[in-house]
Amino acid sequence: MSEKPKVAFFDFACCEGCQLQIANLEEDIIGLLNLVNVVEFREVATGKAPEYDIAFIEGSITRKSDEERLKDIRNRSKLLVAYGQCAVTGGINLLKNNFGDLDMVKRKVYGDDSSMPHLDTAVTKSVGEVVKADLAIPGCPVNREEFLRIVKELCLGKIPRIPDYPVCVECKLKENICLFDEGTICLGPIARAGCGAICPSNGVPCDACRGAVPNPNKKAMHEVLKKYNYTVERIIREMNLFGVNPEVSE
Amino acid sequence: MDIVKIPENDFYKFVDKKIAEKSSRIISVVRKGTKFVFDELDSASRMCLDYDVTILPPKKYFQPQKETLLRFVPKQADSYEAVNEFEPITLIGVHYYDLAAIYLMDRAFSEGKKDENYLKKRNNALLIGLYPTHFFKYRFSSSVIKGEQPYKVADLMLIHMDDGHFALEIVTEKGRAYIEGAGCKKSDYTLKEIEDAKNRIKDDQRLPIPVELTPDYLMKNHDHPVWEVFGEKCYSCGSCVFVCPTCYCFDMKDEIDLTLKSGERTRNWDGCMLENFAVCAGGHNFRGKRAARFRHRIFRKGVNLPLKYHYWGCVGCGRCADACTSSIAGPVKVFKYIEENK
Numbered sequence: 098m099s100e101k102p103k104v105a106f107f108d109f110a111c112c113e114g115c116q117l118q119i120a121n122l123e124e125d126i127i128g129l130l131n132l133v134n135v136v137e138f139r140e141v142a143t144g145k146a147p148e149y150d151i152a153f154i155e156g157s158i159t160r161k162s163d164e165e166r167l168k169d170i171r172n173r174s175k176l177l178v179a180y181g182q183c184a185v186t187g188g189i190n191l192l193k194n195n196f197g198d199l200d201m202v203k204r205k206v207y208g209d210d211s212s213m214p215h216l217d218t219a220v221t222k223s224v225g226e227v228v229k230a231d232l233a234i235p236g237c238p239v240n241r242e243e244f245l246r247i248v249k250e251l252c253l254g255k256i257p258r259i260p261d262y263p264v265c266v267e268c269k270l271k272e273n274i275c276l277f278d279e280g281t282i283c284l285g286p287i288a289r290a291g292c293g294a295i296c297p298s299n300g301v302p303c304d305a306c307r308g309a310v311p312n313p314n315k316k317a318m319h320e321v322l323k324k325y326n327y328t329v330e331r332i333i334r335e336m337n338l339f340g341v342n343p344e345v346s347e
Numbered sequence: 348m349d350i351v352k353i354p355e356n357d358f359y360k361f362v363d364k365k366i367a368e369k370s371s372r373i374i375s376v377v378r379k380g381t382k383f384v385f386d387e388l389d390s391a392s393r394m395c396l397d398y399d400v401t402i403l404p405p406k407k408y409f410q411p412q413k414e415t416l417l418r419f420v421p422k423q424a425d426s427y428e429a430v431n432e433f434e435p436i437t438l439i440g441v442h443y444y445d446l447a448a449i450y451l452m453d454r455a456f457s458e459g460k461k462d463e464n465y466l467k468k469r470n471n472a473l474l475i476g477l478y479p480t481h482f483f484k485y486r487f488s489s490s491v492i493k494g495e496q497p498y499k500v501a502d503l504m505l506i507h508m509d510d511g512h513f514a515l516e517i518v519t520e521k522g523r524a525y526i527e528g529a530g531c532k533k534s535d536y537t538l539k540e541i542e543d544a545k546n547r548i549k550d551d552q553r554l555p556i557p558v559e560l561t562p563d564y565l566m567k568n569h570d571h572p573v574w575e576v577f578g579e580k581c582y583s584c585g586s587c588v589f590v591c592p593t594c595y596c597f598d599m600k601d602e603i604d605l606t607l608k609s610g611e612r613t614r615n616w617d618g619c620m621l622e623n624f625a626v627c628a629g630g631h632n633f634r635g636k637r638a639a640r641f642r643h644r645i646f647r648k649g650v651n652l653p654l655k656y657h658y659w660g661c662v663g664c665g666r667c668a669d670a671c672t673s674s675i676a677g678p679v680k681v682f683k684y685i686e687e688n689k
Contacts, residue, residue, distance in 0.1 A: 128605030249603050253421065262621045265584035269670065270412050270616065272384045272402040275586075277672045279381075286582040286672055312622055314582045314637070317673050 102150035102252060105137035107170055109156030109163050110190050110221070114238040115181035116140050116155055122241055129245065132252055148173045151251060154230070157183040157190040158222040171228040176251065179224035180234040180244065182339060186308050188237060190221040191340040232257060237306035237339065240292055260291040263310050264303050267294035276302050282325050284335060287313035309341045349517040350541065351531035358505075358513050361529040362391035362439065371435035371473070374408065376401055385438070396440045396505070399483040400666060404445050404592030405438055406452060409468045410616075416464060417612040421603055430611075433467040437525075440477045440505065444488035444662040446497035448592030449474070453500065454656050455595055473525055476501040478545045485665025487552035487679050492662055506544045514541055550663070552679045555686050558659050561649040564685075569642070573684045578638030580673040581620070587667035587676035588618035588644065593652070593660055596624070619643055645681055 106116055120141050122129060136146035152174035158164055171177055182188035196202050199218055203211040210216065224230050234247060247257040260266075264285035268275065271294055276283040281302050285294070288305035296303050309315075315336075322332050336343035353361070366373050366388055375394040377386045383398040385405050420426035441449075449469075456465035476497055479486075497504070502522030506514040514534055517523045534541075556564055588594045598617035603610040617624060620641075625634035634640050652660025661678055668677025675681075 125605060132605060132607065245605065246602075249605065249607065252607060253603065261623055263582060263584040265582070265586050265672075266589060266618075266621070269403070269586055269589035272379065274380050274382050274402070275670065275672065286584045310583075310622070312583075314580075317580045317582055320580065321672055 101132065101134040103136045103146060103148070104133040104151045104153070104248075105135070105146065105149040105170075105174075106139070106153045107137075107155065108139070109154065109167065109184070109224075110159040111156030111181065111183040111188075113140060113155070115183075115236075118238045118241050119153075119244065122245070125241075125245060129248065132248060149175070151176045151178060153178050153180050154184050154224050155181045157187045158224060158227050159190060159193075160217055160219055162217075164222075164227050167224065167227050176231045177224075177228065178232045178234060178247075179230040181239050182235055182237040182306055182308065184224040184230075185233040185235045186340050187221045187223045188339060192337065193218070194221050195337065233259070235259065235289060235307035236292060243291055260289060261311055262290050263313075264288045264290045264292065264294050264297065264305075266290050267292070268297050270294075271298055273297050276300075277321075277325070280325075282322055282327060282335070284318075284341070286321075287315060287318050287341070304338050305336070305341050306339050308339060313341070315343065349523070350534040350536070351515045351517065351526075352508070352512045352534045352536070353515060353526075353529060353531045355511050355513060357530050359391040359394065361526070362388070362394060365437065366391065371437045371471075373437050373439065374405075375439040388439075394439065396477060396507070397480045398440075399479070399481040400442070400486070400664060400669070402666075403590060404448060404664065404666070405441055406448070406592055406595070408436060408438065408472065409449070409452065409465055410456075410595055410597070412616045414464060414614050415611045416599075416614055419610050419612065421607055421610050427612075431464050431467055433464075433471050435471045435473075436468075437473045437475065439475045441474055441501075442477055442479050442664075443497040443504075444486070444492055444664045445592050446474065446476045446500050447488075447492045447658070447662045448664070450496055450499045451593045451652065451656060451658060451660065451662075452595055473502050473521060474500055475522075476504040478504070478506050479548045480507045482548050482551070483665055483669075484551055485668035485677055485679075486663060487550050487554060487665065488663035489546075489550045490553040490663065491558050491659045493658065496658060506541060507547075508536065508540070508544050514544065552663075552665070552677075554663075554679060555682050558653075561659070561682075562653055565646055565649045568685050571685055572688065573681060574638040574642040576684070577675045577681060578636065578641040580675050581637045581641055582673060583620055583622045583637060583640065584672075585618040585621045586670040586672070588620050589616060590666040590670045592662060592664055592666070593648070594618065619647070641675075645678060648678060 152170050179185050183190055193202050203218055207216055250257040267290045276297055283302035284305040285303040287309050288303045289307040289310050291307055333343045373388045374385055375388050376383050376398045377393045378395050383401045385401055388394055415430045417427045418430055456462040498518055502519045504516040508514050514536055596617045596619055597614040600613050600615055601610055626632045648660035
């Protein structure tokens with residue numbers, strides 16, 4: 098490669114935890130900077146650039162003005178990558194959409210301040226619902242190792258692949274004791290892997306923060322959860338956290 | 348076959364001696380929470396030979412979950428060099444059904460062009476087998492394994508006796524040399540005492556039909572509703588195949604370092620129960636339905652491997668049945684369903 102690709106990082110409605118993962122790459126940050134030219138990254142550097150080879154977008158899109166800003170970035174980028182679950186599906190911010198009445202949501206959250214202009218809000222959208230996202234890197238937050246792999250593969254002109262199998266695979270590889278055996282429920286059987294089963298490995302049930310696998314067997318999930326005496330309301334609540342549609346088709 | 352005996356305490360001391368010698372990694376069964384795993388020992392006191400079953404079988408030492416096969420410079424076609432990393436290991440306390448499974452793995456990796464990465468690891472391993480001392484509710488090995496099968500790979504077999512001793516069957520000369528200096532005495536047990544100790548744990552489960560008949564039986568039931576009924580409950584999570592001692596499927600990945608100047612080709616565990624396992628060029632998935640994948644797995648164990656190797660492709664360890672949150676993976680349950688719904 099003659100010249101390093103110009104890379105930029107942007108954030109929308111999010112906790113900025115994903116960009117913190119990038120800033121936290123420790124010794125690998127040097128390697129990353131040898132590979133790409135970071136031209137815009139508000140959290141760690143000053144400076145702006147007119148166009149980008151790769152734009153990494155964090156956060157969900159929750160305001161009209163954000164849609165315009167995102168479209169502008171898209172127009173100035175060769176590749177646009179949604180990274181982190183907020184950008185990929187809407188993430189945690191999708192919870193807001195479950196209530197319908199957004200004014201009520203705003204009042205509930207912000208009380209008397211809810212009418213202030215910077216708290217303007219609309220239905221949560223993923224990046225891909227507003228502009229074309231060439232690639233999605235799931236996770237809350239993103240997995241740093243996976244992020245690095247994807248940057249390398251993009252630099253080499255490969256098409257990066259994201260794991261499409263459930264978290265159970267990674268639990269088995271780690272010889273974790275299945276949380277179902279311990280009387281806990283876990284969304285692992287329908288959740289997308291790639292995290293290294295980090296939560297179950299530490300005794301915490303999977304919340305499916307990387308979303309569901311492409312074809313989750315929700316019917317089986319409902320049956321198993323009912324076997325463990327979970328109510329339908331509880332099942333819906335569990336699946337809703339990261340926007341896994343709990344409805345069973347067929 | 349010679350049989351010797353050794354007091355249990357002396358055997359543990361002997362293992363400590365072998366750990367201190369450092370001539371090979373000593374691996375045995377240790378506790379992990381409420382379950383058991385194979386792990387490297389730093390002290391024989393961690394060794395737990397009265398286990399029911401381990402989460403993963405010992406195949407992880409011969410076909411590692413991730414294994415480097417090549418190193419190369421990206422975009423330089425002639426730059427690759429083969430990698431084959433192995434070291435001497437001793438596995439202590441491998442249940443007889445896992446030995447039977449290692450025999451099947453040996454067959455698979457020796458077929459056609461021999462797989463040197465697997466075989467070098469295997470040839471540098473000493474296997475000390477064990478007859479189970481604890482019941483496991485999903486185990487049905489006694490109805491699918493032939494008696495001689497474990498002895499095709501074991502170097503030594505441990506049998507837990509009632510008087511605080513292990514009886515030790517010396518299967519190979521390598522095994523005989525290994526226990527020299529352990530302080531074993533000639534066995535004075537009767538054959539009946541040995542056989543009773545080997546069979547002390549009775550399996551609760553049995554395959555409902557004779558194992559020799561399964562290839563024909565399954566072929567006749569190729570279109571039985573069982574595959575749809577069970578497949579519908581399958582998550583395609585692969586738990587059943589990752590914990591299986593006779594599953595050996597893998598995927599290849601190229602991994603490049605951050606300088607983009609060196610890379611490794613690795614092989615990684617994969618499984619036919621994962622939804623996209625059978626996706627091929629052009630995006631076609633020739634086993635895209637849950638029922639088809641479920642049938643394929645049972646056919647591998649009950650038709651394909653038995654016809655090829657004359658031994659059943661499943662050793663009845665029961666790990667799949669235990670690992671499956673939907674409670675559908677155990678072969679006994681599948682055969683019972685067919686029997687009950689003829």
